[in-house]
Amino acid sequence: xSSQIRAILTGHTRGLGAALAEALLAQGADVLAIxxxxxxxxxxxxxxxxxxxxxxxxDLPKLTEWLSGETLSGFVSGAARVLLVNNAGMLAxxxxxxxxxxxxxxxxxxxxxxxxxxxxxxxxxxxxxxTDTRIVHVSSGAARNAYxxxxxxxxxxxxxxxxxxxxxxxxxxxxxxxxxxxxxxxxDMQAEIxxxxxxxxxxxxxxxxxxxxxxxATPEESARKVADYLLSEAFGDTPTADVRDLN
Numbered sequence: 001x002s003s004q005i006r007a008i009l010t011g012h013t014r015g016l017g018a019a020l021a022e023a024l025l026a027q028g029a030d031v032l033a034i035x036x037x038x039x040x041x042x043x044x045x046x047x048x049x050x051x052x053x054x055x056x057x058x059d060l061p062k063l064t065e066w067l068s069g070e071t072l073s074g075f076v077s078g079a080a081r082v083l084l085v086n087n088a089g090m091l092a093x094x095x096x097x098x099x100x101x102x103x104x105x106x107x108x109x110x111x112x113x114x115x116x117x118x119x120x121x122x123x124x125x126x127x128x129x130x131t132d133t134r135i136v137h138v139s140s141g142a143a144r145n146a147y148x149x150x151x152x153x154x155x156x157x158x159x160x161x162x163x164x165x166x167x168x169x170x171x172x173x174x175x176x177x178x179x180x181x182x183x184x185x186x187x188d189m190q191a192e193i194x195x196x197x198x199x200x201x202x203x204x205x206x207x208x209x210x211x212x213x214x215x216x217a218t219p220e221e222s223a224r225k226v227a228d229y230l231l232s233e234a235f236g237d238t239p240t241a242d243v244r245d246l247n
Contacts (some may be wrong), residue, residue, distance in 0.1 A: 005029040006079040008072070008123055010057060010115070011088030013039045015188055016138070019223030020087055025049055027231060029083065032075045051075065057088055057115035058107045067118065073126040082127035083230060086116035086160070087138045091189050094149050095200040105152055112156035117163060124175060136230050137164055137179040139240065144181070149201040164239040176236025180229065182222040183244050190216060 007024045011017035012033035021039070024031050025046045033039070034053045043050045055066055066072075076082045089112050093104040120135050127133045142150055143157035164179040184190070184207075193207045225243040229235055 004080040005083065006032070006076050006081070007083040007085060008032045008034070008075070008119065009085045009087060010034045010119070012042070012052075013037050016182060016219045016223055017087045018042060019219035020085055020226060021050065022220075023223045023227035024083070024085070027227060030075075032072070035088065058110045060110055060114055060118075063115055063118060067122045072122060076123070076127045076130065079127070079130055081132040081134070082123060082130045084119060084123045084133075084135045085138070085226075085230070086119060086136065088115070089138065089140075089157075089189075091150075091153050091192055093152055094196050096149065097151060099200065100152065108152045109156060112153070113159045116160060120163070120167070120177075124172075131174055133175045134230060134235060135164075135167075135175070135177040136226065136235075137161075137177075138226070139179040139181045141181050141184075141242070143179070144240075147201075147203055149196075149203075161240050168236070168239040177239060178229075178236055179240045180226055181240075181242040181244075182226055183217045183242070 005028055007029040009017065009021055009024065009031055012021040013035045018039060021031055021033055021042055030049050030051070032051045032053065034055050034057070036054065036056050038052045038054060043052060053066070053071070055062060057063060090108055092108060093100045116137055123135065124133060137160035139160050140157040142154045143161045146154050161179040164177045167177045190207065190211065193201065194204065194211060196204055198204055222243060225246060229241070229243070229246055
């Protein structure tokens, strides 16, 4: 691998994740992408620079096993700058507490919280020789504002925000971290929101209006802003950010 920038990215097969992979590759990074499926179209456009790992991030024993192997350390070896983009996430379960299946709660917490925090620790340890390691958690406005029916999504995204705040206090000069809300992006998750019954998500009409009125950002627009910020000198100055507030 010739690139001095190595990026680890989760959830790269569609939506914001696919756009983030494209943006990072365009910035000259080699990308190690982790998802349940492969992105054949993206891989064909970037032969030798996109390295894909098929892994369900809800399967924490499998993730633990993979992290104990050599793939991650081999990928970051020799890199001057190492990036981790914790993008993968899930909205479900949606509904009041009485409607939430415990197994669905466990899956959401695994994907949205446990996996990103495990990857963050593993990447920092694997990149100990790098002079510049950067972690971005893809957060949400739901981390900072409560929504009815979204208690799991709100809580898990808030966990990423607070993780970034606490890690920033560690004082590791070679590490920068920020939990970044990407704005309201026109993705499959938005379609999932609009298909949710009003009984489970009373605020759905607000999201219907965002789509109807053309207020949703494209994945490409948001990915470009996140990638530009991640690679900027300003990244990590604050532990939480919103792309809508960035220049």
